[in-house]
């Protein structure tokens with residue numbers, strides 16, 4: 001497999017209301033689906049893996065059961081299954097919306113395919129993902145629960161999954177799409193470019209999510225992506241808005257460079 005791959009995360013903040021449990025924004029996902037379809041029609045060799053956050057589905061249940069800290073007791077394992085069902089329910093909705101736009105998505109459920117250790121993914125169903133890509137399908141992953149060697153069970157975010165995939169697949173671009181226009185500095189302006197050289201200057205501005213969230217909001221997003229970009233020279237990560245119609249298509253076709261770029 002040599003074709004370069006773009007990983008796109010549809011943020012949970014964008015596709016749900018993170019303050020209202022199980023609130024799926026079908027119209028937003030339908031518009032983004034049309035935008036991805038338009039980009040693929042304009043550039044047929046565009047190879048995509050789509051991921052989506054868990055928003056007010058998985059995060060609400062995960063917070064209730066503190067699943068990210070580990071799973072040991074029968075009550076915690078019951079909570080683990082509740083989180084898995086909530087995450088999977090959102091993914092079913094997203095898959096149906098994307099399919100309606102004729103994007104041939106193929107769900108690869110992380111709860112059934114990831115093994116992590118202290119939250120770090122050790123293995124995932126790479127064969128299935130590679131085969132799906134070869135067949136012209138679009139693998140669809142999402143933030144989920146994961147079985148974990150040390151913790152019993154835990155939460156794995158879309159960014160953690162992307163970081164794993166970028167180690168094994170020829171990924172050259174990651175787009176993280178949310179409700180914000182990018183990453184804001186302390187004055188509220190968009191930071192155009194974050195690297196290890198200017199991180200310290202902006203670190204204090206990186207905060208938690210405005211909604212219910214267990215995976216760390218913008219702080220974790222930037223830290224995880226910078227760590228990844230530091231070990232992958234050719235990789236660019238962009239944190240951008242998904243609320244401006246047309247922007248995703250333009251960005252996929254390299255006609256726009258919105259938001260915040262993160263490189264090593």
Ligand SMILES: Nc1ncnc2c1ncn2[C@@H]1O[C@H](COP(=O)(O)OP(=O)(O)OP(=O)(O)O)[C@@H](O)[C@H]1O
Pocket residue numbers: 010011012013014052053054055056059143177178179180182183184185205206207208209210211213215216217218219221
């Ligand atoms: N400096 C910052 N710039 C932009 N957003 C910030 C900043 N600090 C904190 N945030 C908050 O972080 C949020 C993004 O993190 P969040 O985890 O909610 O995103 P997401 O990936 O869309 O959600 P999910 O984890 O459900 O997929 C923003 O919507 C905002 O509320």
Ligand SMILES: C=C(C)CCOP(=O)(O)O
Pocket residue numbers: 012052053054055058059062083087142143144145155156157158159214215
């Ligand atoms: C809370 C759950 C189940 C997954 C979190 O994944 P994310 O929304 O990508 O951060």
